[in-house]
Amino acid sequence: MKKVVFFGGGTGAFTVLSGLKKHPIELTAIVTMADDGGSAGILREEFGVLPPGDIRRALLALSETDNEVLLPLFNYRFKEGAGLNGHNFGNLMLTALERITGNLPTAIKEAEKILSVKGAVVPVTLYKSKLFAGLDDGQVIKGETNIDIPKHDGRIKIKKVWLKPKSYINPVAERAIASAEAIIIGPGDLYTSIIPNLLVIGVTEAIKKSKAKKIYIVNVMTKFGETNNFSAGDFITEINNYLGDNILDYALVNSKLPSYWRMRNYILERASAVQIEGLPEKPSPVFGDFLRTRGFVRHDSDKLARVIVSLI
Numbered sequence: 001m002k003k004v005v006f007f008g009g010g011t012g013a014f015t016v017l018s019g020l021k022k023h024p025i026e027l028t029a030i031v032t033m034a035d036d037g038g039s040a041g042i043l044r045e046e047f048g049v050l051p052p053g054d055i056r057r058a059l060l061a062l063s064e065t066d067n068e069v070l071l072p073l074f075n076y077r078f079k080e081g082a083g084l085n086g087h088n089f090g091n092l093m094l095t096a097l098e099r100i101t102g103n104l105p106t107a108i109k110e111a112e113k114i115l116s117v118k119g120a121v122v123p124v125t126l127y128k129s130k131l132f133a134g135l136d137d138g139q140v141i142k143g144e145t146n147i148d149i150p151k152h153d154g155r156i157k158i159k160k161v162w163l164k165p166k167s168y169i170n171p172v173a174e175r176a177i178a179s180a181e182a183i184i185i186g187p188g189d190l191y192t193s194i195i196p197n198l199l200v201i202g203v204t205e206a207i208k209k210s211k212a213k214k215i216y217i218v219n220v221m222t223k224f225g226e227t228n229n230f231s232a233g234d235f236i237t238e239i240n241n242y243l244g245d246n247i248l249d250y251a252l253v254n255s256k257l258p259s260y261w262r263m264r265n266y267i268l269e270r271a272s273a274v275q276i277e278g279l280p281e282k283p284s285p286v287f288g289d290f291l292r293t294r295g296f297v298r299h300d301s302d303k304l305a306r307v308i309v310s311l312i
Helices: 010-020 038-047 053-062 070-075 089-101 104-115 144-148 171-179 190-199 203-209 232-243 260-268 301-311
Strands: 002-008 025-031 120-123 130-135 140-142 158-164 182-185 213-217 250-254 284-288
Touching: 002 010, 002 171, 002 190, 010 025, 010 053, 010 190, 010 301, 025 053, 025 171, 038 053, 038 089, 053 070, 053 089, 053 104, 053 120, 070 089, 070 104, 089 104, 104 120, 120 171, 130 144, 130 190, 140 144, 144 190, 158 190, 171 203, 182 301, 190 203, 190 232, 203 232, 213 232, 213 301, 232 250, 250 301, 284 301
Parallel strands: 002 025, 002 182, 025 120, 182 213, 213 250, 250 284
Antiparallel strands: 130 140, 130 158
């Protein structure tokens, strides 16, 4: 059975993992620990724990439970109560499990049992760090949430991002990378879900040493405040800036434009479909219609999974 490692966070992680779990592969999801917003951010500040939000999403994506209540329960968000309003039950449960077991890795293992998870979910680091972004005009933005939902002028380009204090790779993640036959990166918010993984000391080194096929999934939409007007080539170039040139083997690039009717809300959010421009010679592009047929303009889980499996 092929060993596959996935890097990411947020909605992109759920999309890729929920498709890949249907195939006969051994999956390890390595997730970002940079989240500091919403329920996860509050728990991080009040309990001193690592943010559980991206861990929860990956667990749900890989769950094979036949209990119809468990998945909605882990996704349930309280809408009332002075202390509970806005909190996600899954985040609270992971925090409680960490308190009971004494550490996050053991807490995740217990959650994997509860949810009948196929594969493993691994935090990229066990160190607590904040994400910072330096903008073209010299401003420094502190915190993943403030980068993700800009209070500053979102038209100003992000020049670089970094973690402070420094964080170091989780040894479990390092071993998974070393034994992987394929490494998948993305899709997801470039500077707040994907690149934070590459900022952890030891991650890029481990990826470079790995003999795995390395596949990057280019976003289908830009995001205001992060990737304004980015082309497919811009996404790949920026990943290369942090990972290194000539490391990626393949880039999955969507070639299907969404209809105007599906784009209306995105236009109001100053987002646009990613255009196929400026592609470097390497990685080798793999073009295809990777869009969901309806709803939000996102990748289709099964379409992505079929192409990824064919490549590995």
